[in-house]
Amino acid sequence: xxxxxxxxxxxxxxxxxxNTPLLWTLRDHMSLKGTKYGCGIAxxxxxxxxxxxxxxxxxxxxxxxxxxxDITTIEGLSEKGDHPVQVAWDQLDVPQCGYCxxxxxxxxxxxxxxxxxxxxxxxxxxxxxxxxxxxxxxRIQEAVKLASDLATKKKPSTTKKPA
Amino acid sequence: xxxxRRSFLQKTALATxxxxxxxxxxxxxxxxxxxxxxxxxxxxxxxxxxxxSLGKVILYSPNPEIGxxxxxxxxxxxxxxxxxxxxxxxxxxxxxDTQHFERQLTGGSGALKHSWDRLRKAGATAxxxxxxxxxxxxxxxxxxxxxxxxxxxxxxxxxxxxxxxASLAATLTxxxxxxxxxxxxxxxxxxRTKGVDNANVVTGKPVFGLDIEKPGMVIAxxxxxxxxxxxxxxxxxxxxxxPGIIDVLSFKNKVAIVGxxxxxxxxxxxxxxxxxxxxxxxxESTHKKxxxxxxxxxxxxxxxxxxxFQMAMSKAAKVVEATYECPFISHSPMEPMNFFADVRADxxxxxxxxxxxxxxxxxxxxxxxxxxxxxxxxxxxxxxGGFGRRLNNDFALEAAELSSLIKKPVKxxxxxxxxxxxxxxxxxxxxxxxxxLDASGNMIAFYLRGVGLNAGNATRQDNFxxxxxxxxxxxxxxxxxxxxxGPWRAPITNFLGYAEQAFLDEVAEAGGKDxxxxxxxxxxxxxxxxxxxxxxxxxxxxxxxxxxxxxxQWKKKPGVSQGFSVYFSHLSxxxxxxxxxxxxxxxxxxxxTAVTDCGEVVNLSGAENQIKGAIIDGMGHAMFAKLRFxxxxxxxxxxxxxxxxxxxxxxxxxxxxxxxxxxxTGLGEPALPPTGGSVxxxxxxxxxxxxxxxxxxx
Numbered sequence: 001x002x003x004x005x006x007x008x009x010x011x012x013x014x015x016x017x018x019n020t021p022l023l024w025t026l027r028d029h030m031s032l033k034g035t036k037y038g039c040g041i042a043x044x045x046x047x048x049x050x051x052x053x054x055x056x057x058x059x060x061x062x063x064x065x066x067x068x069x070d071i072t073t074i075e076g077l078s079e080k081g082d083h084p085v086q087v088a089w090d091q092l093d094v095p096q097c098g099y100c101x102x103x104x105x106x107x108x109x110x111x112x113x114x115x116x117x118x119x120x121x122x123x124x125x126x127x128x129x130x131x132x133x134x135x136x137x138x139r140i141q142e143a144v145k146l147a148s149d150l151a152t153k154k155k156p157s158t159t160k161k162p163a
Numbered sequence: 164x165x166x167x168r169r170s171f172l173q174k175t176a177l178a179t180x181x182x183x184x185x186x187x188x189x190x191x192x193x194x195x196x197x198x199x200x201x202x203x204x205x206x207x208x209x210x211x212x213x214x215x216s217l218g219k220v221i222l223y224s225p226n227p228e229i230g231x232x233x234x235x236x237x238x239x240x241x242x243x244x245x246x247x248x249x250x251x252x253x254x255x256x257x258x259x260d261t262q263h264f265e266r267q268l269t270g271g272s273g274a275l276k277h278s279w280d281r282l283r284k285a286g287a288t289a290x291x292x293x294x295x296x297x298x299x300x301x302x303x304x305x306x307x308x309x310x311x312x313x314x315x316x317x318x319x320x321x322x323x324x325x326x327x328x329a330s331l332a333a334t335l336t337x338x339x340x341x342x343x344x345x346x347x348x349x350x351x352x353x354x355r356t357k358g359v360d361n362a363n364v365v366t367g368k369p370v371f372g373l374d375i376e377k378p379g380m381v382i383a384x385x386x387x388x389x390x391x392x393x394x395x396x397x398x399x400x401x402x403x404x405x406p407g408i409i410d411v412l413s414f415k416n417k418v419a420i421v422g423x424x425x426x427x428x429x430x431x432x433x434x435x436x437x438x439x440x441x442x443x444x445x446x447e448s449t450h451k452k453x454x455x456x457x458x459x460x461x462x463x464x465x466x467x468x469x470x471x472f473q474m475a476m477s478k479a480a481k482v483v484e485a486t487y488e489c490p491f492i493s494h495s496p497m498e499p500m501n502f503f504a505d506v507r508a509d510x511x512x513x514x515x516x517x518x519x520x521x522x523x524x525x526x527x528x529x530x531x532x533x534x535x536x537x538x539x540x541x542x543x544x545x546x547x548g549g550f551g552r553r554l555n556n557d558f559a560l561e562a563a564e565l566s567s568l569i570k571k572p573v574k575x576x577x578x579x580x581x582x583x584x585x586x587x588x589x590x591x592x593x594x595x596x597x598x599x600l601d602a603s604g605n606m607i608a609f610y611l612r613g614v615g616l617n618a619g620n621a622t623r624q625d626n627f628x629x630x631x632x633x634x635x636x637x638x639x640x641x642x643x644x645x646x647x648x649g650p651w652r653a654p655i656t657n658f659l660g661y662a663e664q665a666f667l668d669e670v671a672e673a674g675g676k677d678x679x680x681x682x683x684x685x686x687x688x689x690x691x692x693x694x695x696x697x698x699x700x701x702x703x704x705x706x707x708x709x710x711x712x713x714x715x716q717w718k719k720k721p722g723v724s725q726g727f728s729v730y731f732s733h734l735s736x737x738x739x740x741x742x743x744x745x746x747x748x749x750x751x752x753x754x755x756t757a758v759t760d761c762g763e764v765v766n767l768s769g770a771e772n773q774i775k776g777a778i779i780d781g782m783g784h785a786m787f788a789k790l791r792f793x794x795x796x797x798x799x800x801x802x803x804x805x806x807x808x809x810x811x812x813x814x815x816x817x818x819x820x821x822x823x824x825x826x827x828t829g830l831g832e833p834a835l836p837p838t839g840g841s842v843x844x845x846x847x848x849x850x851x852x853x854x855x856x857x858x859x860x861x
Binding site for chain 1: 228229230231232355357358360361362363364365366367368369370371373374376382406424425426427430495496497498499545546547548549550578579580768769772773775776777778779780783801802803807808809810811812813815816
């Protein structure tokens with residue numbers, strides 16, 4: 001029996017093992033490779049997507065659990081790659097190897113949706129579920145702040161220069 | 164017709180309507196950057212810069228990108244000397260081309276060090292040819308022409324774009340001694356250049372090895388035996404009945420599960436049972452015994468001997484002694500190992516995926532399959548980190564062997580558990596240090612024995628403070644283990660740096676010296692009257708130490724305890740001061756000041772990333788990384804119990820660079836070795852607790 005859901009605003013119908021984690025559904029069956037495998041046990045956050053707008057670890061979430069749900073992946077975060085979080089990530093030159101960054105960005109964008117102007121502590125706490133093995137944490141935290149400033153259309157209070 | 168350089172360039176210009184200058188990034192060792200317009204026969208270049216008539220500049224970057232920023236830094240150097248606007252540059256990753264590259268690898272913090280002169284020459288030579296082409300067109304002397312942002316400017320206000328000059332420039336003789344920019348005129352080098360892959364990364368483009376899809380490709384996972392064990396039998400009856408499963412087969416003690424999709428393979432894998440033969444498989448107790456034996460052994464490899472250590476110790480007024488130990492640890496890059504291979508019926512092979520050493524992969528696979536290297540093509544993907552793990556091509560060999568057995572293109576994917584339990588590891592090492600001090604607290608004798616498990620020489624015998632101490636004895640013992648090991652970011656020094664810098668802190672304390680001044684005194688000695696040969700430059704050491712003391716307000720910060728360290732590796736110098744405070748009775752590292760001399764900083768943004776990343780890496784692994792073996796099996800197996808440092812556990816970091824204009828040296832690794840030391844010494848300053856083992860017990 002096929003499962004219907006919406007992925008990046010497109011309705012899709014999938015006829016695969018309903019136990020398939022959403023992560024592998026996206027990567028193997030939808031050719032959406034932006035969502036990453038890091039640990040498979042919801043510890044690192046590389047696989048973070050939005051399920052009905054909530055940042056969720058897709059590696060432990062079976063397809064059956066997201067029937068009729070609305071999924072947003074990094075590929076669907078913005079049409080032109082210009083979501084304020086994406087802009088901030090580029091502007092502050094956050095990525096080193098880049099592998100974890102899709103998950104970081106999806107987590108950050110979700111955080112800002114709930115709290116458009118998070119405090120420094122809220123940023124640190126909100127982002128600490130995602131591991132970056134390269135150690136780009138400082139710039140991640142600065143970029144969330146910059147994205148918040150960009151999105152709330154005020155003049156960025158952080159300088160463009162990454163610290 | 165013989166393909167002369169001139170005819171080649173002409174041909175290329177005619178064929179493409181572009182100025183297409185072949186140059187070799189790596190050949191002509193010693194004669195940096197000799198222009199080699201080669202490979203006409205092959206019809207392609209190793210690496211080149213290409214300028215279209217529209218003025219677009221394409222630079223090919225040959226080295227694999229693991230996150231160290233080389234794909235951005237290399238072209239920055241070429242673009243600077245070429246004198247073009249960075250916004251007009253497009254960077255592309257070159258694939259493996261052994262005919263025209265040397266050192267097309269990423270490791271040892273050596274990429275820029277090896278290529279700096281050649282990159283500059285490549286850019287400067289092309290720039291000069293554009294000037295020549297313009298001068299010829301305008302009938303003016305070349306000395307009256309300048310360049311700016313991809314244009315040649317003439318004495319009477321003439322202006323011609325490189326693009327418009329491309330076809331004429333291509334007919335000119337390649338100059339052998341171009342003029343270089345003065346570094347004060349640099350517009351790109353030393354500034355902040357954003358990563359050329361940022362746009363792909365932030366939009367989730369499929370750029371990594373695990374993202375590779377090829378026609379007809381199947382997926383495989385491999386069950387590997389415990390270290391030291393052999394596969395006796397396996398039962399795949401249930402697995403073979405599962406949907407999407409194509410085959411389950413064994414080779415070289417391993418069992419491969421091959422199927423249509425990742426999830427199907429994972430499910431089937433769980434249904435495969437394996438039986439192993441193995442005696443005396445290694446456990447933590449085995450490793451402890453080997454350390455003890457290595458420390459007690461009469462015979463050790465003497466790595467360095469200055470003066471008479473025993474004699475000096477017998478005269479010492481005070482003796483300081485300490486032992487340090489670290490476990491095997493996993494590299495754990497965020498992208499687990501994976502590789503694609505297609506071994507075809509016609510004997511040709513396509514390899515694709517993340518490796519720091521593509522040429523080794525090509526050679527090893529050619530040897531394994533008994534085919535000509537020329538028939539093995541290697542496509543490079545971006546790598547989700549490496550930290551040394553992808554210097555070993557075990558994953559590429561597995562993929563190639565499996566493809567040859569199943570006669571299909573296959574992507575072998577390691578799970579996180581495979582990655583953490585399947586080797587290669589940072590070798591486990593134990594160090595014993597001894598110091599003899601005279602009545603004034605000066606170190607007159609220095610001893611180190613390093614016992615490593617598959618570590619080779621676990622010492623770096625010629626490094627500071629050797630050269631400043633009269634009586635030195637440095638020995639190593641290597642114990643053979645079945646646990647596979649290899650380079651881990653800053654091999655050996657990633658732990659040796661910590662152990663030594665922590666020990667020297669004890670030496671300073673015992674001698675009643677300030678840790679900074681003690682090192683400055685030693686360096687003055689090493690500079691004026693070194694003991695034996697030294698591999699470091701004392702002046703560069705002195706500079707980073709002085710700047711770090713000043714910028715960190717060494718011992719002048721009220722309410723803050725500080726720890727100092729300094730280390731020389733990969734030809735770069737990094738001094739660090741870590742700040743600690745007590746929070747709820749526990750020491751907390753709040754800030755790290757780092758001063759780095761890595762010569763010319765090519766990309767300030769990338770350089771800061773490397774320094775901060777290496778410090779966070781060094782601190783995280785020193786504090787948390789714990790891996791043990793039981794009967795040949797590593798534990799833990801995943802991030803729930805193998806703890807990596809997170810964003811709420813990092814100190815603030817100030818990264819400073821010495822501005823000296825020396826040709827660039829290593830940057831990806833050198834900030835890591837001193838980190839454990841500065842952190843441990845700050846923790847001691849705050850809590851009076853010395854730390855002798857990693858992970859730290861605090």
